[in-house]
Amino acid sequence: MIIYADNAATTKMSRAAIEAMLPCMEEQYGNPSSLYSLGQQAKEILEKAREEIAAVIGASPKEIIFTSGGSEADNQAIRSAAEIGRRNGKMHIISTAFEHHAVLHTLEKLEREGFSVTLLDVHEDGLVRVEEVEDAIREDTCLVTVMTANNEIGTIQPIREIGAACRRRGVLFHTDAVQAVGHISLDVTNDNIDMLSASAHKFHGPKGVGFLYARKGIRLSNLIEGGAQERGKRAGTENVAGVAGMAAALKEAAAHREENAAHLTAVRDRLIEGLGQIPHCALNGDAKRRLPGNVSFCFEGIEGESLLLLLDDKGIQASSGSACTSGSLDPSHVLLAIGRVHDVAHGSLRLTIGEDITEEETDYIIRSVTEVVAYLRSFSPVWRDLCAGKTKFIL
Amino acid sequence: MALYSEKVMDHFRNPRNVGVIEDANGIGEVGNAKCGDIMKMYLKIEDDIVKDVKFETFGCGSAIASSSMATELIKGKPVSEAMKLTNKAVAEALDGLPAYKMHCSVLAEEAIRSALEDYQSRTGERILCDPPAHIGAEEEE
Ligand SMILES: Cc1ncc(COP(=O)(O)O)c(C=O)c1O
Numbered sequence: 001m002i003i004y005a006d007n008a009a010t011t012k013m014s015r016a017a018i019e020a021m022l023p024c025m026e027e028q029y030g031n032p033s034s035l036y037s038l039g040q041q042a043k044e045i046l047e048k049a050r051e052e053i054a055a056v057i058g059a060s061p062k063e064i065i066f067t068s069g070g071s072e073a074d075n076q077a078i079r080s081a082a083e084i085g086r087r088n089g090k091m092h093i094i095s096t097a098f099e100h101h102a103v104l105h106t107l108e109k110l111e112r113e114g115f116s117v118t119l120l121d122v123h124e125d126g127l128v129r130v131e132e133v134e135d136a137i138r139e140d141t142c143l144v145t146v147m148t149a150n151n152e153i154g155t156i157q158p159i160r161e162i163g164a165a166c167r168r169r170g171v172l173f174h175t176d177a178v179q180a181v182g183h184i185s186l187d188v189t190n191d192n193i194d195m196l197s198a199s200a201h202k203f204h205g206p207k208g209v210g211f212l213y214a215r216k217g218i219r220l221s222n223l224i225e226g227g228a229q230e231r232g233k234r235a236g237t238e239n240v241a242g243v244a245g246m247a248a249a250l251k252e253a254a255a256h257r258e259e260n261a262a263h264l265t266a267v268r269d270r271l272i273e274g275l276g277q278i279p280h281c282a283l284n285g286d287a288k289r290r291l292p293g294n295v296s297f298c299f300e301g302i303e304g305e306s307l308l309l310l311l312d313d314k315g316i317q318a319s320s321g322s323a324c325t326s327g328s329l330d331p332s333h334v335l336l337a338i339g340r341v342h343d344v345a346h347g348s349l350r351l352t353i354g355e356d357i358t359e360e361e362t363d364y365i366i367r368s369v370t371e372v373v374a375y376l377r378s379f380s381p382v383w384r385d386l387c388a389g390k391t392k393f394i395l
Numbered sequence: 396m397a398l399y400s401e402k403v404m405d406h407f408r409n410p411r412n413v414g415v416i417e418d419a420n421g422i423g424e425v426g427n428a429k430c431g432d433i434m435k436m437y438l439k440i441e442d443d444i445v446k447d448v449k450f451e452t453f454g455c456g457s458a459i460a461s462s463s464m465a466t467e468l469i470k471g472k473p474v475s476e477a478m479k480l481t482n483k484a485v486a487e488a489l490d491g492l493p494a495y496k497m498h499c500s501v502l503a504e505e506a507i508r509s510a511l512e513d514y515q516s517r518t519g520e521r522i523l524c525d526p527p528a529h530i531g532a533e534e535e536e
């Protein structure tokens with residue numbers, strides 16, 4: 001049995017996406033900038049995809065720029081807002097401590113360029129408080145960027161309320177919606193979003209393609225200079241097949257969103273309930289305000305990489321925020337941001353399930369994780385000391 | 396390409412000498428939970444020979460495999476020889492470790508040494524050789 005439970009890392013491409021891509025490679029392979037028919041056919045595919053994608057998030061097609069993925073969209077959104085701010089003498093940006101590195105590292109770079117950055121606390125439940133966003137807004141704030149849903153612990157932020165607060169104060173609001181698009185309902189108008197980043201491979205589309213929504217009137221700065229593609233805002237011959245695959249995948253995800261979410265939520269809650277029976281563990285992030293497919297736990301007394309390897313042996317593909325899996329000495333910044341101390345953050349497990357998961361697989365996951373955790377604890381000196389009362393249980 | 400060699404995976408999946416020796420006469424524990432690795436070694440030394448050795452480890456796959464291999468390398472050996480165990484010997488016996496995991500083999504070496512020193516301090520014997528240099532762990536800082 002192979003159970004892929006790492007859909008937050010990437011997803012399997014949908015049949016619809018693959019089928020939308022093939023003709024772009026075999027038949028309509030022209031360059032969209034060429035004026036002959038083969039080029040214009042490619043251009044048409046591109047523009048149809050733009051319309052379809054815009055429709056799903058309630059935007060207009062001109063507000064969508066295709067990028068190489070979520071990271072590029074995040075970089076461009078933040079850079080653009082920073083440039084606008086710089087021109088107006090506003091050099092303060094607000095974000096959160098548990099953003100994706102595509103956001104955090106961009107902000108760090110801007111800090112070195114003279115911007116000041118406030119990273120908001122995300123509390124133990126992994127949720128940003130709207131009041132704290134409002135309190136952090138200053139005269140010189142040019143941007144608030146808060147992710148729609150966190151990639152590790154899945155918590156869904158009150159972005160509509162944050163967006164409304166930003167509107168009231170005349171500050172641009174960007175959201176990294178890479179984990180949310182195609183999975184939860186989003187509408188850039190209702191949700192008061194000025195800029196939004198998305199990535200195709202998180203909703204069963206291809207890797208290496210994504211988009212940036214930027215509300216009409218927001219001047220984007222180029223990250224990549226060159227030709228006049230994407231209204232001059234992103235140079236380079238377009239990834240036509242990728243864009244076509246992304247649009248097909250998103251259309252399908254949107255069409256089945258409610259039923260998918262209902263199924264995933266039921267399985268998620270069963271996993272949370274089942275894994276919650278393991279002694280001395282804790283769910284990471286709020287139990288309800290989280291993505292339908294995200295289950296994230298910390299287990300005391302064990303280390304995440306060995307847990308993942310043994311689960312892999314049982315056919316379960318999952319991930320962890322332990323230091324050993326990140327190749328650095330520190331565990332995930334997300335787990336640290338919600339207040340997990342190093343000792344327990346090392347013992348984390350993230351299961352991000354896919355729509356095709358069955359009841360049998362769900363029970364198998366619960367059984368396997370329970371077994372492996374107990375096995376690893378059986379020869380863990382940390383666990384021994386905890387049980388002997390030499391050290392205190394944290395969870 | 397696999398993350399680890401077959402040997403590492405074998406020792407990770409089927410660790411040798413796991414557990415506790417109740418009447419151990421040398422115990423060593425190194426590492427800390429904050430960094431994500433702790434190894435504890437139990438030795439039963441008789442007539443200057445490592446008659447039995449067991450370990451407990453909290454850590455990643457290579458930490459568990461390194462502990463297991465280290466115990467295999469010193470089991471049945473004279474104390475003086477066990478004292479010479481190097482992280483390099485552990486890593487080589489495992490057919491290599493990824494560079495950023497070399498510290499696991501260092502930890503295994505240190506755990507063994509710490510247990511041997513505990514034995515020697517209990518019995519009043521002197522440590523006869525200098526600890527060998529760590530190989531391949533320079534990148535760690
Ligand atoms: C929240 C979030 N933002 C950004 C990214 C980066 O997306 P991409 O891999 O398409 O560059 C990811 C994916 O890992 C993500 O989860």
